[in-house]
Amino acid sequence: MADITARVTMPTSARKGEIIEIKVLARHTMDRAVDAPGLKPSPRRIIHSFRASYAGEEIFRMALSSGIASNPFISFTTVATETGVISFEWLEDGGAVYSRAATLVVT
């Protein structure tokens, strides 16, 4: 399956109980459905969902529509609870899922 270009910006470490900010960008044209006179019809092809999990438990989710800008940017927060992997998934129309992960060290 083709991959996606994505960037995750977050701290690599945090103190227990600290609220960290996570910012993600993914390269995607977020194509709206085309169905207008004179234009070639094409189906919608967007990232429709984004999920973040921390040590296996989902901590954040977003449902996106075609009203989200190309190359979707999402920012959210989470409380640093334990050293663990934070994983990110982008779900595309048509069933493709793209993922990234980063480790947060909690002191």
Add this chain to the structure above:
Amino acid sequence: MRVGAALLACCWVVTALAGDVRAPRSFLSPELQALQDDPARHPGWLWVEQGEALWRAAPPDSGKQACAGCHGDIASMSGVAARYPAVASDGALLNLELRIERCRAEQQGASAFGYESEALLSLTAAIAARSRGQPVNVRVDGPAAARLADGRRLYSLRQGQLNLSCQQCHEENVGKRLRGDVISHGLGTGYPAYRLEWNGVGSLHRRLRACSLGVRAVQAPFGSPDYLALELFLADKARGLAVEAPGIRR
């Protein structure tokens, strides 16, 4: 070889003013300036990311090395974008895009990416980003002098159905509004740039083609001698201003 380029967006080592020509970023709203300075939010960094991956990857099929095989880490490209366009040993004026294409053909034995391809834009953005904050300093003496003169002539040449020269907007009416846009000095220091209008990264030549269309003139092809000469003239005009690539533009 220069190494260790600081990629900190806040590190603007060059003043915003050179003569009376204002830096392109000064024509952006505070919100877009902040976006240009924030790699965590700047979508152009997705292209930089991809370009850095291409830098490290050997071209398929040719059996030759990756860019990194000869040049080492991409940090070695610090300052390069500030010196382009430049005249090559065979006398051709090359901008950064064409320099990369030539290297790819001659050193890597690979087929060209193609002007305005996503791969070429990405690699150009990644290399140009290594000169962010450094002052534009192109050579305009020797063999470049004639091309600079070509560029100057094109800049002041009235064109198209609107019969406008670049100069009439970008020198004589700087700071005034065209609908919601503020007319800038029309410099290329932010290119390749992420343009909101495009929803993506594009080259300076794509922007110049939009200018040509805007005055209802014939659009020159990407990489054409006319746009290259104009690019050199604009870079000379931007001398001393910071490279902003990848910029954010409306």
Add this chain to the structure above:
Amino acid sequence: MADKAPTRRMVAAGLAVMPFAVQAQPMASAAADVNRSSSSENFAEAERALLAGRTPIAAGITLDVPKLSENGNSVDVLINVDSAMTREDHVRAIHILSEQNPFPRVATFTLSARAGRAEVATRIRLATTQNIVVLAETSRGAIHRAEQEVIVILGACVDGG
């Protein structure tokens, strides 16, 4: 302890972030999914469906959007809901609605107390000058509402690209 831990630095994906798959336990669905909204649904219907009979509180949300947007392709939206984000009382869903876009439901964020702050940001498309409405649902069943107009400026130098 030092204010800034020496080990702390920011990372960008591609350097320290690797592709990785985790089978995560999904959170309880907090609200209707934007993808399930009907294509014929208008703004008023979408808002009514989300309110589900509740009267919204016109306070408690800071909605930060530009008053003038330089291009409707990309409009920054920053939302902060005043909440302690405790297990007992937290924001569980934030919805962005558009009055004039083809689809009124722009996005839904699903949060838990683990967020620490009810603060999210994204970038949206605006077809034209219009009001943006944000609804925030709490775990106690309250719903907050904020509204802000964004004027979309039309540029001159467009090339249809």
